[in-house]
Amino acid sequence: MKFDPETKKFVAAFIIMAVFSAMTRFTAGYILAGVFVILALFSLYFFRDPDRNTPEDESLLVSPADGKVVFVGKYDDPAFGKSLRIGIFMSIFDIHINRSPCSGVVELLEYVEGGFGYAGNPNAFGKNERQVIFITNEHCPIIVHQIAGMVARRIVCRVSEGQNLECGERIGIIRFGSRVETIAPFDKVETLVKVGDRVKCGTTPIARWV
Structure with missing residues (x-):
């Protein structure tokens, strides 16, 4: 281990x-x-960090975190406009390593200050402190949000701008109980999960390129 x-x-x-x-x-x-x-x-x-077998199917986006899907739906993103947003809540008992949902290049990193409310709350996405990772790839760009919570006061992002990523590659960790969101243009992906599903980081497909 x-x-x-x-x-x-x-x-x-x-x-x-x-x-x-x-x-x-x-x-x-x-x-x-x-x-x-x-x-x-x-x-x-x-802090356990087991190896994961990421699917070889390049049409898939995999879960960036272990945990429970708490949001799947349309979202009006400032960068993409009409988008698909998938939110995953990590309890203190989940593995907190975060992985890239797809292969690509880190285009931009942005740290957004905010509160430290309960990460399982739907409003946590827009209000809590977070690290935003913009990733570009051959299909279209996506955005990953590492979001802080009531207990998780420390977001660790381990990628840099211009870095090449493989699908399922480690990108950071959040301590201790938090949330990760994946956003992609709505007409470029179809969701493969629903609210309430349990997912595994780097393993479970959450969406597919269309």
Whole structure:
């Protein structure tokens, strides 16, 4: 099992705090040490990064995140106009690695400041802080939004402008419970998922080029 690079600092911090708590030799210290050990183990669980088998069919867009589909519908995007938007909510128990829905080139990165409301709320898309990734490819451009939530206060984007991406390639991570949206011109894609579906990052097809 692989783990995200950020795993080490969290596990190390919790283990150090556990050791110092236990060194007090008080009952409360031992209890606190146990809590820190549990948090260290949870960090390993949260930052797990398993390999995924991305479909070879280049007509497919795959899910950029693990989680539950919470929105599928039309959207009036400032860049594309009439668009298809697919929103995926990640709970703290989902794998939080994000992957590119398709192959292409990172055309533009834009960080948008905002709030930290519940990411499962439909209004979170327009109000919460987010990282916007514009990707161009042979079919048409798409946009991926990494959206912060109530607990997720840290968006990590690991791509740069001009970078070539493969479908299913890792693009970042969001800590700890958040949302990812994929937007494409409405007449260029057809959706393959519905609200309530569970999807896997880099594996589950969510749309198809038409």
